[in-house]
């Protein structure tokens with residue numbers, strides 16, 4: 001399959017995403033170099049890496065003649081926003097199943113308001129129903145309510161998403177020895193690792209949630225997408241700073257300092273945690289002098 005094609009041409013993604021070197025004394029001291037892989041610049045309306053995860057799903061939905069996309073997310077989900085934007089641009093109706101109480105979520109936060117403005121129909125479900133969202137009876141009930149629709153799982157992570165993210169790895173071939181990426185559901189890491197050059201490149205994932213479930217999730221996604229565990233990857237779970245959307249004074253200070261030094265304010269939920277982890281590893285001497293690092297700016 002080509003990177004784009006009808007009907008996805010309408011989205012006009014900027015690919016390959018730009019790769020820019022940054023200068024930083026904390027890295028130079030250890031003899032390592034860093035490139036930022038600017039996936040945040042792929043599309044102005046689809047936040048971050050979500051284009052790569054949605055691409056093959058949108059194609060599959062179109063190929064199967066679907067006119068409605070249904071998916072799931074928390075109240076601050078970039079994936080819901082991206083799905084809503086893709087729906088508007090490509091002519092799909094969209095339904096977003098949101099975890100939480102509608103009353104508690106009104107007025108809508110900026111992220112949900114944007115999704116609603118893009119035409120997404122928002123449906124709020126309680127936490128226990130949300131937890132069972134992948135179970136057949138729950139999905140069936142949603143299909144009965146909204147009609148025939150293409151269902152994308154939470155965070156957009158499924159086998160097609162992982163396969164779409166393999167392009168990220170392929171775009172980095174020859175450019176870096178080690179690639180760092182922030183992980184939510186792990187779909188991006190699963191694909192990235194599969195697309196890197198075997199034996200020559202490796203990936204490190206930095207989970208932004210607590211819990212230690214991610215290793216199995218990434219393996220499972222790789223098995224679904226590629227039939228096996230593939231590529232050289234590992235996780236470093238030390239940098240979640242308390243969990244999803246949580247922060248610490250140390251992380252805030254790191255992110256503010258990074259913005260001053262490099263003119264790029266890293267997204268606090270994902271990218272700042274990954275960069276903080278990567279700079280800590282450099283400081284710990286984890287990479288021999290001469291190592292070329294790449295950090296994926298996913299949003």
Ligand SMILES: *Cc1c(COP(=O)(O)O)cnc(C)c1O
Pocket residue numbers: 047048049050078079155157182183184185186187188189267270271298299
């Ligand atoms: C969704 C998202 C991620 C995490 O991607 P996963 O495939 O769920 O691991 C990372 N960074 C940003 C900015 C995101 O929006």
